[in-house]
Each structure stands twice: as C-alpha cells, then as structure tokens.
Amino acid sequence: MSAARCCGSPQALAGIFVWHLKKTGIRQVPCQFVHLCRAPDGRLITFQYFNFLRRMYVTQYNKDLSQRVKPKSDSVVSPFRESQLDQERKVIHKITPVSPVHHPPLSELREIKPAAETGDPARPPTAESKEERQWREMKLRLDDLPGILARLSKIKLTALVVSTASAGFAMAPVPFDLPCFLLASLGTGLASCAANSINQFFEVPFDSNMNRTKNRPLVRGQISPLLAVCFAASCGVPGIALLTMGVNPLTGALGAFNIFLYTCCYTPMKRMSIANTWVGAVVGAIPPVMGWTAATGSLDAGALLLGGILYSWQFPHFNALSWGLREDYSRGGYCMMSVTHPELCRRVALRHCVALIGLCTVAPILDITTWTFPIISLPLNLYISYLGFRFYRDADRSSSRKLFFCSLWHLPLLLLVMFSCKKSLLEKEEKGDALSGSHGRAVEIRLP
Amino acid sequence: MAAVGAARALRAGGCRYSRFSSSFSSGGGERAGPRFRPPAGSRRDWIGPPDKRSNLRPVIFHVPPHESPLERRLRELREETQAWNQSFWARQNTAFQREKEEFIYSRLKARGLEARDETGQKVTLSAEEMADFYKDFLRKNFRKHMRYNRDWYKRNFTITFLMGQVALVRALRWLRWRSTNAGNQ
Numbered sequence: 210m211s212a213a214r215c216c217g218s219p220q221a222l223a224g225i226f227v228w229h230l231k232k233t234g235i236r237q238v239p240c241q242f243v244h245l246c247r248a249p250d251g252r253l254i255t256f257q258y259f260n261f262l263r264r265m266y267v268t269q270y271n272k273d274l275s276q277r278v279k280p281k282s283d284s285v286v287s288p289f290r291e292s293q294l295d296q297e298r299k300v301i302h303k304i305t306p307v308s309p310v311h312h313p314p315l316s317e318l319r320e321i322k323p324a325a326e327t328g329d330p331a332r333p334p335t336a337e338s339k340e341e342r343q344w345r346e347m348k349l350r351l352d353d354l355p356g357i358l359a360r361l362s363k364i365k366l367t368a369l370v371v372s373t374a375s376a377g378f379a380m381a382p383v384p385f386d387l388p389c390f391l392l393a394s395l396g397t398g399l400a401s402c403a404a405n406s407i408n409q410f411f412e413v414p415f416d417s418n419m420n421r422t423k424n425r426p427l428v429r430g431q432i433s434p435l436l437a438v439c440f441a442a443s444c445g446v447p448g449i450a451l452l453t454m455g456v457n458p459l460t461g462a463l464g465a466f467n468i469f470l471y472t473c474c475y476t477p478m479k480r481m482s483i484a485n486t487w488v489g490a491v492v493g494a495i496p497p498v499m500g501w502t503a504a505t506g507s508l509d510a511g512a513l514l515l516g517g518i519l520y521s522w523q524f525p526h527f528n529a530l531s532w533g534l535r536e537d538y539s540r541g542g543y544c545m546m547s548v549t550h551p552e553l554c555r556r557v558a559l560r561h562c563v564a565l566i567g568l569c570t571v572a573p574i575l576d577i578t579t580w581t582f583p584i585i586s587l588p589l590n591l592y593i594s595y596l597g598f599r600f601y602r603d604a605d606r607s608s609s610r611k612l613f614f615c616s617l618w619h620l621p622l623l624l625l626v627m628f629s630c631k632k633s634l635l636e637k638e639e640k641g642d643a644l645s646g647s648h649g650r651a652v653e654i655r656l657p
Numbered sequence: 658m659a660a661v662g663a664a665r666a667l668r669a670g671g672c673r674y675s676r677f678s679s680s681f682s683s684g685g686g687e688r689a690g691p692r693f694r695p696p697a698g699s700r701r702d703w704i705g706p707p708d709k710r711s712n713l714r715p716v717i718f719h720v721p722p723h724e725s726p727l728e729r730r731l732r733e734l735r736e737e738t739q740a741w742n743q744s745f746w747a748r749q750n751t752a753f754q755r756e757k758e759e760f761i762y763s764r765l766k767a768r769g770l771e772a773r774d775e776t777g778q779k780v781t782l783s784a785e786e787m788a789d790f791y792k793d794f795l796r797k798n799f800r801k802h803m804r805y806n807r808d809w810y811k812r813n814f815t816i817t818f819l820m821g822q823v824a825l826v827r828a829l830r831w832l833r834w835r836s837t838n839a840g841n842q
Contacts, residue, residue: 337692340693340705340706341692341693343705343706344693344695344703344704344705344706344717345703345704345705346695346699346701346702346703347701347702347703347704347716348701410813410817411810411813413813414713414742414746414809417707417711417712417713417714417746418711418712418746418750423707423712428714429704429714430704430714430716433820434813434816434817434820435817435820435821435824438817477806477810480802480803480806481803481806535784535787535788535791536787536791538791538795539753539790539791539792539794539795540749540750540753540794542749542795542798542799542802542805542806543795544795544799548788548791548792548795549792549795549796551788551792604785605784605785606784
C-alpha cells in the first residue's frame, strides 16, 4: 500500500485532490487508482493509492499536512502520550478537486465537516465558532438511513455471525438444501441485527465514553432510541418467525434464546461481573449450532462440537482485545477480566487455545470430518497456542495484538479446512449399506 | 442547571419564533448552558459536539408551540436525564484523571523520579504498572456504577416508552386530520 506524498505548499493544496476517506458501514466509496491533477501553477501532480479496507487520515499539526496510512487505532495507543496527539487534529474528510473537468456536486462540499476536537485555549474566537459549527440538527435523512442502520446493527459482526451459522449448516451430514440454507442465514442475520441494536440502545452513555464506540449512531444522535427499538423489533420478530416457521422450531428457539442471552444477560452483566465473558462466549457459540439444527433438525454431538470450537475461540479473541482497552473499561465501569484479574485473563486465553487442538481431534471421532482435519489444523492451532503462550508469559500490548489479529484469520481458515475435510455422505452411505446388506441376506435365507 | 431563561422570556413575550430549552451545564457554574443558539426557524432538536468532561453530547430540545402535557413530560424527563448523566460522567471522568495523576506521581516519587523529564514532557508509566490503578479504581467505584446502571436503565426505558406514546398520539392526530380533510373534499 503506497501513497506518494502530496507536495506541501499551500498553493498546490488549494483544492487539488480527491481523497475518498471515510468508509462508513457497508457503503463502499469508489476509489480511483491514479489521480492526475493540475496545480494552479501548472505543475502536474500525481498520486496513487490503494484504498482497500483501510481508512486514510489526513492530520494537521502546526500547519503541516501529513498523511497517516494506518489508522490511529485508539484501542492501542498508550493513554499517556499526551503532548503531540492532543494537538493533532483530524482535519479533512474530503478534499474535492477543483479542475474544469471535474465539478464536485454541492452536496459533497457540504460534507466537509471539521470533526476536530478543539481543545486549544489559545484561540478562543475560532474555537467557539468551530464548536458552533459542530452542532447538528437532529433530523433523520433518508439517504443516510442505510448507513446508520448498518452501523446500528453492527453489520460486519452480523456478517461474521451468519458465516459461522452457514459453516454449521454446511458441516451437517445431510444433503445440502439451498432454500433451507438461505432461510436459515437470513433468519440468523436478522436476529443478530436485532440483538446488536438493542445492545447499542442500552449502552449509549457508556459507548460515549469509550474511544472504540464513541461514533455509534445513537451516541451521535443520528437516530432516536425509539427508532432503534422499532428497528430491532422489526428485525427480530420476522427473523425468529422465519427461523421457527421456515426452518424448524428448534432453530427458532435457539435464535430467540440467543437474542435474550445477549441483550438481557451479557449486556447488563458486562458491568456487574467478569462472568460476562463466559456468557458472551456461549452467545458466539450458538450460531453454528443453529446452522446445524437448521439442516438436521436435531441437536447432535456434531452441533455441540462446532459450538464448542467457537466457544473456545472466543476467549483468545476477546481476552487479547480487552488487554488494550483496560483504561477505558476501568473508567467506564466495565467488569472485565483484563482489569480485575489480569492473570486469569491470560491463563484462560491460553487454556482455550490449547483446547482447540483437542476439539479438532474429536471431530473425526464423531464422524464429522476425516482424520486429515486434525492433522492439517494442527499447525494452525499450534501457532495460535504459541501466541497464546507468549501473551500469557509477556502480558504486554504487542503480544495481545498479535494474538488478537491471529484469531481473526485463524477462525475462517479453520472452518474452511474443516469443510474441506468433511466426511462425504457417499462414504457414510456405503458403510451403512455394507452393514445392512449382510443383515438382509441373513433374513432371506430364513424365509422358505 | 436549567438554561431556559431566554426561552421563557420569549414565551412570555408571545414570540412566534421557535423556543428551545436545555438543561445542560458544563459544570462548576462556569457557564449556564451551551452558548449555541439554534436558528430561529428550526423545529427540531439540536445535538452538539461531545462535552470535554463527560464525553456526552448535549441536546437542545425544541419546544413546540402547542406542547401537550405528555410531550412536556417527555421533554422534561429527557432534560433532567441529560443533566443527571452529565453530572455523573463529568464527576467520574474528573475523578479518574485526578486519581490517575496522583497514582503516577506517587509511583514516580517512590522510585525517586520527577514528574517531568528534561524535555518537560510528562513521564508516563507503562500499561502494566497502571493496571493496579485501573483495578483499584474499578473496585472503588463498583457500587456507584451499580446504582447508576439501575437508574440509567429505568430512565432509558421510561423515555423510550414516552417517546412511543407521543409518536402514537401524533400519528393518530395526523390520521384524524387526514380523514377530516378527506371528508371535506
């Protein structure tokens, strides 16, 4: 990923570049590979950028514009590096080009909002007027609504949940039924949207105080609490109804139970006891079980194993993430292991990394996969266990980050390997026929 | 707490411009409410940038000309909740900052170091050393948070329920108006 630095002179900057910066929710801003612009003094300036899934920030410090390629991830920055960072401001969201060929529409220009936190007491008049400009009318704009609802329902997390449910469905030892699969995925997605919206509805003042969550729609007043609840109801009720009537009642019951567990148990418990992490792990384990029961209609050992794998995965994932958020959790009143019982936090993460190895070995015993699965998945699980061990031993920010980022690619890869090693139905049928065939012959001989 | 003076004056004068009220105060009596005044013709609430002490965004509520008792109750509850939230979080965050500074100072002193190094920058402790402080702060404030959580959930539910009632009443009123209009035509 590279981006050539633009020339810093003010004249060149006077309306030159298009930098599509913000990726809000699922709205993909079209990115341009190469942008050729003409500076006022006739020079040609080019820059290239790749804008995959990253945000690019332009920050200003003492009139110098500098570009940060990696996002300043708030969760990781030490809370005490105060001097430089306070004075840096996120100044520009969109700089539209002013060339004869490309006239930006007025609506885009309106979007330029200085989101800076003006903490500079040395210039009161401009600070005040800047603050005044940050006041917004609380009006719901219809074209903003999809993005707002996407963020309200935590659409990326929902997509992950639906993919784990699909994995559960795919691993079930029954012929693949596409309509059932689609209904189950849709129902699970709607249920997840509902649960996430209610979670955000409950947590507005807490989210405002944490860096990671302070830009959520309810915190920013982009949507009213009433509308958030209505949206949750309009997702949850059809979702559960779809699962109960379109798939089977067991899956519907699991979905409803999961919503209840997440909104009424996990969310309040976050502020009461560290046991919330275990409850949250169960919440994460239920979707693949739902996928399995959607396919088979019953709660088999295979479903529980898949749920077990997801349950164990939650611990290295969440414990590593929470390690860098200890200050925010402490200030906000969240009871997390990383704050109150740091040693337990690291031990549990390591324990469950190792448990993954054991669970993957049980899969062929239960006839879900072939024996190649534990063999191929062993390097993956050993690697994450190694990082878990490093986290346990070193207990610092870098080891926690490594473990967290590993968990992000470990799970999809593990599920993919599991699917590719799935025991094919043909093999099972042949084995079943061989057994029943001999039984049939014995009966034939008996009859006259 | 309330910065409704201007709004009340306007109301008394029978002004036809929109009225706004807010109970937001940055605390400590420094200023009696946000200095921002919404544009006169606006009929909606306005939300501002996060407050520096509480990190909560203040809202200036619009007072409609024929406010029903239900709507008034909702608005006053929202204003009161806003002020209550503001005071809790401002106090909480200030206490956190202050105790953090004291902790760092005491730890540095125990090690024989100064609070600032040669360049004048503040000396910081590593995240691991701060972990003791975080654990302690959380434990000390646990009961306060429990009380706050309970009250916050109650208020949140009540406000949302009232909003639902107000929305329903308005919808019925609009339907009645439409049916009478359709009848007249």
